[in-house]
Amino acid sequence: MKKLLCAVSLATLLFSMTACSSSQSFTPDYESAVGVIFVNDEQELPENTKVYADFEDNSYTFDLDAAYVYYFSASADVAYAGDQNFTSMSFGANLDNDTVGAEGTIAYLSNEESANSVTAYYLYHDEEGVYFDTKTYFDRMEVTDQTTMTGIDYSCHVTFELQQPTESFSMVYYNENREEISKTDYTPEEVADYQTFELDSDVSSVEIVCYDVDGVELETITVTPENPSAVICFDNDGQILASRYLRFTWEE
Secondary structure, three states, X not given: OHHHHHHHHHHHHHHHHHHHHOOOOOOOOOOOOOEEEEEEOOOOOOOOOEEEOXXXXXXXXXXXXXXXXXXEEOOOOOEEEEEEOOOEEEEEEEOOOOEEEEEEEEEEXXXXXXXOEEEEEEEEEEXXXXXXXXXXXXXXXXXXXOEEEEEXXXXXXXXXXXXXXXXXXXXXXXXXXXXXXXXXXXXXXXXXXXXXXXXXXXXXXXXXXXXXXXXXXXXXXXXXXXXXXXXXXXXXXXXXXXXXXXXXXXXX
C-alpha cells in the first residue's frame, strides 16, 4: 500500500505546490539537485560526463541498473516527479522553498561474483533534460541488508533490502472459510505495474506465493480488504531489482 499512497500524496503535493507558485514569476533553478540516482557499480558508465535520462510520456527514465527519484518545477504551471525501482516510496514537501524530499526502499540482489556496491549521484536538470554527472558522486557503499544511504543536497533516506527475485508467482483465492476458490499462475512480465485485480464478494483473501527460478518458495503475501496491495520484485537484468505494484478491489 505504501507505494500507492505515495503516488496519491505526490500528486496532491504537486498540485498544491504548482498552484501556490503559478501566480508568481518563475525562473528555472538549474543549480540545485532535483533528485538522486543509486547506480549499481557493475553498471558501466562513461567517465567525466553528463548522463541524460530519456523523456517519454511526461516521465524521465534511465536505462541503467539503478534506482532513482526526482522532483522539479519546470515552469510556474508544470512540475515533474517520478521514481523507478523502489519497492516503497514516500515524499515530503516544503512549500516554503518548493522542495520535495523522499524516503524509500530498494530491493537488491547480492552476488558473490560482484562488488555488491552502489554509487549515489545527485540528479540535476537543464535545458536538455534530467542528468547526473559521472565525475561527481556523493556516496559509495557496499550493500548489505538494511544498508542506508542519505542525501543532503536532495533530501532523501534510502534503505537497501537484500532479496531474491521472483521468477513466478501464484494467486490463490480463498473464501471466508479458508476454502480455495481458484488459483492463477503468473510471471512478473505478465502483469503491469499498478495493475488492478477486481474480486468478487465471495473472495475473502488472496495469497500470493512467490517462487525463485528453481521453483523454491520465497515468500507468501496475504491480501485482504484491509491490506489490498502487494509488491512483486523481479530480475530486470541487474542487481537492483525491478518491481510490480499490484492492487486489489472488492465489489461492493
